Amino acid sequence: MYGFARRWAPWFGGCAAVAMFVALYGGLVLAPPDYQQKDAFRIVYVHAPVATFSMVIYTTMALAAAVGLIWRMKVAHAVAAASAPIGAWLTIATLGTGMLWGKPMWGAYWVWDPRLTSELVLLFLDFGYMGLRAAIEDPQKADKASAVLAIVGVVNIPIIRFSVDWWNSLHQPATTKLLGDPDMDGSMVWPLLLMLVAFALYYAAVMLVRLRAELLRRERNASWVREVLS
C-alpha cells in the first residue's frame, strides 16, 4: 500500500493540476456569462467541486471507517484518518466561496438556510472526528471511537445533498444531474465536469501522501520502515 501510494500520488497530482488549469480556462475565459447572474456564476467552477468533494470525502471516511470496524483493516482506518483534514479544508473552501457568491446574489454573506447550516454541521463533524482522534493516544482505540463518529455523522450527507429539494431554500438547486441533461449549456458545463474530475485526482493525490504518513506513524515493524525509508 505504501509503495502504491508513493508511486501513484505524483501522477494523480500532475493530472489534477493539468485538468484544473484547462477547466479554469474553460470556466473563466471560454464559457459565456450567465443571462441572470452575469459573470458571478463563474464562482460555480470552484464552489461546486469543493462542495461536492467536501461530501464525497466525508462519505469515503465513513465507508473506510465501517470497513475498518467490520473487517479490522488498519489501512481502512488510515484512509479515513488521512482524508479528514482534506475534507475539513474543502468544507471551509465551500463555505468561503459560498459566502462570496451569496453576498452579490442574495445580499448577505450568510443566511441560516438548510443547505448552509447542514454544510456548517459537516465542518463541525470533520473537526469532531479530528479532535477525537487527537485526544485518544492509543491508535486502535482512536480508530474505533472516531469510526463510530464518522459513521453516525454520515446521516448529514443526504441532508446536505437534498436540502435544496426537501425545503424551501435560498440556495439554488443542483447544477448537474447524474442522469439526464444538465441545466447548463455545453460550453458552460464541460469545465465544471472537468473540474470535478480534477478534484477527484487531487483528492487521491493528497490523500495518498497523507496515507503514507499515517502508515508510518502506525507501523512498529522496524524492518518494513527501514526498507521504505532507505
Place this chain on the structure above:
Amino acid sequence: MSPALEQFFAMSGYGTYVWSSFALALGIVLLNVWLAKRSLADAERDARRRLDMARESVP
C-alpha cells in the same frame, strides 16, 4: 491594460467576489498539498528517529 483584459478582470462588476473566491479556493488547494507533505516529512523524521533508537539499544 487593453479594454478586453479590463473587461475580463471586471467580471461584469462582480470581479471582487469572483476573484476572491477563486483565490480562496486555490489557496486552500495549495495549502492542503503543503500540509500533507509536511505531515509526511514529520512522520518520516519520527520513524527514522525510532529506527536509530532501536539500533542503539541493540548491543
